[in-house]
Structure formats: C-alpha cells, structure tokens
Amino acid sequence: MRAEGVQGIIRWKATMQFANFEEFWAASGRLYDETLQIKESMLVQGKSIGDLAEATQRLLTAVEKHQLVVESHERRLDRTEITVQAILEDLRRHREQRPSQ
Helix, strand or coil, X not given: CXXXXXXXXXXXXXXXXXXXXXXXXXXXXXXXXXXXXXXXXXXXXXXXXXXXXXXXXXXXXXXXXXXHHHHHHHHHHHHHHHHHHHHHHHHHHHHHHCXXX
C-alpha cells in the first residue's frame, strides 16, 4: 500500500498542473482542510485509545484482586480437604479397632 501511495504522489506531481494561482490556492486550501480533519480524527482516536487503556488497567486491577480472593479460597479449601481426610482416616482406624458385632 505504501508503494502505491508513493506512486500515486509521483503520478499526481507529474500530471497536476494548475492553470493559475487561484486553482493552486484553492487546492492548497482543500489540502489544509483535509489535513486538519485528519489531525482531529487522530486526536479523537488517541483519546479513545487512552480511554481504552484506562479501562483495561481497571479491569486488570479487578482481575488481580479476584485472583487473590480465589487463591485464598483455594487455600481454605485445601485445609478443609486435609481436615476431612484426617477425620475419615481416624474414623476408618476407629472402625478397624472395634470388633465387628
């Protein structure tokens, strides 16, 4: 695409001739107006990108907080599982020690 743009400019320079200064001035004015529109569009896009970056950062912070909560619950669940396993093992040993009736 860049090569096409350069070739287009070369063709434009080769074929673009103005009959008088007024034509040149009008074309320059259009080019200036278009440049201002592009600049404004870039500013709007830049602001949108900035807003998106801020939202992404807030989302990342929330996810990190949730990750801490999840890890805390996983540790608590692990401790509970170990306790339940110990209780079941004690119960199994207790049953083995009792003579069957």
